[in-house]
Amino acid sequence: MLGRSFLAMLAFGWMHCTCADDSLDLNSYQRIDGFIDQYWDADSGRLLLDVSDLDQPFIYQSSLPRGIGSNDIGLDRGQLGATKVVRFVQSGPKVLLVEENLAYRARSNNDDENEAVEQSFARSVIWGFEDLEPSHEKTIIDATAFVVRDAHGISARLNDGGEGAYSVDESRSAIFLPRTKGFPDNSEAEAIVTFTGQPTGPYLSTVTPDAGAVTVHIHHSFIRLPDDNYEPMAYDPRSGVIGLGYDAAGFRDYATAIGDDMMVDFGRRHRLQKKDPTAALSEAVEPIIYYLDRGAPEPVRSALLEGARWWNQAFEAAGYKDAFQVEMLPADVDPMDVRYNVIQWVHRSTRGWSYGSSVLDPRTGEILKGLVSLGSLRVRQDYLIAEGLLAPYDGEAVPPEMLEMSLARIRQLAAHEVGHTLGFEHNFAASTQDRASVMDYPAPLIGIRDDGSLDLSDAYDDKIGTWDKRTILYAYQDFPDGVDADAARLEILDETIATGFKYVSDNDSRSAATAHPDGNLWDNGEDAVAELEHLLRVREIALNNFSERNIRIGRPLATIEEVLV
CATH class of the missing domain: 3.40.390.10 (Collagenase (Catalytic Domain))
Structure with a gap:
């Protein structure tokens, strides 16, 4: 767990947040109940999340429900992004979305041993939010900018492929409400995202009406972690089963006995x-x-x-x-x-x-x-x-x-x-x-x-x-x-x-x-x-x-x- 003392040090010196809305009235928002409750304001185009259940890990998954349509570019309809285990962590008015580092672990009953490994390797803060109700019981964040962004690495893909330098045009991007939904074990949010730039490659012009404005949809899934009743299956390279894929040999377990192989891998299965x-x-x-x-x-x-x-x-x-x-x-x-x-x-x-x-x-x-x-x-x-x-x-x-x-x-x-x-x-x-x-x-x-x-x-x-x-x-x-x-x-x-x-x-x-x-x-x-x-x-x-x-x-x-x- 990212220690609160560490976060407090990170927060030290930050100016008092003026973004919190002391008059926030969630009753005027459309509520979308789910694993993470969402609140939609049609007048402002804002999407808020209730993340009061802080420090609880969950799965974050991005995807591309509407693609570009070029095999050479490779941004296809239905393409998945990386699957991440994340948690919301708060320090004062700031709420951070932190990704766990699962490539290095300690499978031990000793909490201190586990914490030593966690603190030895970097994590990644995916996004930072402001708590809109710092003086109230709930923790409410504005997720609009998080959802309406290049979560799929599209700008980099286009640039690396020689198609041009593109960036998100906020004026042509917005929350897509029809696919922003909530269910008991998952919450879904989607955005229409437009990338603008000067086309320099041969492919974008063949699949877009205007190669200077490329519009796709980017989807975000917030998923409750499964229960503990699943028993992981040890990976065996002779079996034909796919491993976890962190690297060629799984993840490192620093709690293994000296002389034993530190590399551990699990097979994938339903x-x-x-x-x-x-x-x-x-x-x-x-x-x-x-x-x-x-x-x-x-x-x-x-x-x-x-x-x-x-x-x-x-x-x-x-x-x-x-x-x-x-x-x-x-x-x-x-x-x-x-x-x-x-x-x-x-x-x-x-x-x-x-x-x-x-x-x-x-x-x-x-x-x-x-x-x-x-x-x-x-x-x-x-x-x-x-x-x-x-x-x-x-x-x-x-x-x-x-x-x-x-x-x-x-x-x-x-x-x-x-x-x-x-x-x-x-x-x-x-x-x-x-x-x-x-x-x-x-x-x-x-x-x-x-x-x-x-x-x-x-x-x-x-x-x-x-x-x-x-x-x-x-x-x-x-x-x-x-x-x-x-x-x-x-x-x-x-x-x-x-x-x-x-x-x-x-x-x-x-x-x-x-x-x-x-x-x-x-x-x-x-x-x-x-x-x-x-x-x-x-x-x-x-x-x-x-x-x-x-x-x-x-x-x-x-x-x-x-x-x-």
Whole structure:
């Protein structure tokens, strides 16, 4: 805890605050009840917070509910900022929002030992506020400037990307009340924020009406910390589970015994418990539910629902009944609301990556919200690939094979990105073991028929992988009372390894310096040479057949280059 004596020293010499409003009448404000009560004044455009529960840690999360739309710039709709554990600390008229330093800890029952570590490493004060009622029982702060600011680092991103020097224009920015809400365990605030500057790069002008004024929405979530009933799961680099991510090896625990490893890491996962841990198949106390963006159109919508739901196959194999569900997002739900796991359908001006992100408790690794961002142009690119391979047009008819392959890819993509939000890393070795995981980067498996034509009917798998079932069993099994969970998980992992499963993730595959023979991306099969020879034959067939039949009747012949991908 930041000592009050220290804060008093910081406050010493400050002039008496003249910002406090002795006549503040909260009855004239619109009250938004929630984890942190908010007060909105439509006349002044001010948003006040009641932070009377001082010194209590909570989670602060920023996000970008309305983005810029350029894959090259990278500020996408739904993008999350860093998840922080913070607390409000008061000294006289000043209220500071202080971020905890969780990269250095002491997991000890000795308060003095814990405090010694806390005082040895710097914290960060995110913002300073004035107490508007210093002589009253409540602590009320004006959060308007805090909410209407560049909380997402947009100015730096634009500048670093060569797009120009931009800053917040307060005259064109304001609180966005429709998404400023309150709930028992979280309070949400949002702002319309306009950045002005002189554009110097090639991308902003392609995605904004006026590149000199870039307007986005920035969202702020204040989240109650979860209860203490969650048991953190020790991280094991062989398991396929993502760690906390403070650095390559977790956080430092200065309370460890001399000679023991100071680095500690926890795996990421949702909280999931069986109603009956002794049963071979049990319902969950509270199932994990994901919600699909209502903006996803058919037939993509049905494909995304189906692909994301594959994960229930893995949970069922681990002894859960309907523990993982995917539904449509209710019309009145804010996708940024931390209570909902959301699969967003995100548009950009050009094709780009899809992502699986999470809001998690940085102390324990418990995932509080999964947020998937699926790029909408991927399915269209896959359709072009299929057209380029098949040369399918002989008249006006549009054969179904291209759409079928594209939707098969989108099913796999939905499962893949949801997998990240369940806590799982890539497994690029899965392609060498009969497509053992949706967490691989899959190349389409293209067959060659006896007549020399190309077959896309098995381009992508249609189910969860066998590796994925093992990772769910490892991370999410709910063991009965009396069972040593850490030891039981090690047994599961030993069995997985003994069975012959391979696991190669990003650290051993991405660069030439870390390349692993089983860690190739976008491949199929266990024999790389045989796969190369097969793909050369596929290319030969596709190029030999390449003609005006690769594009639909009535389209300009110049568009034929679009399907040569």
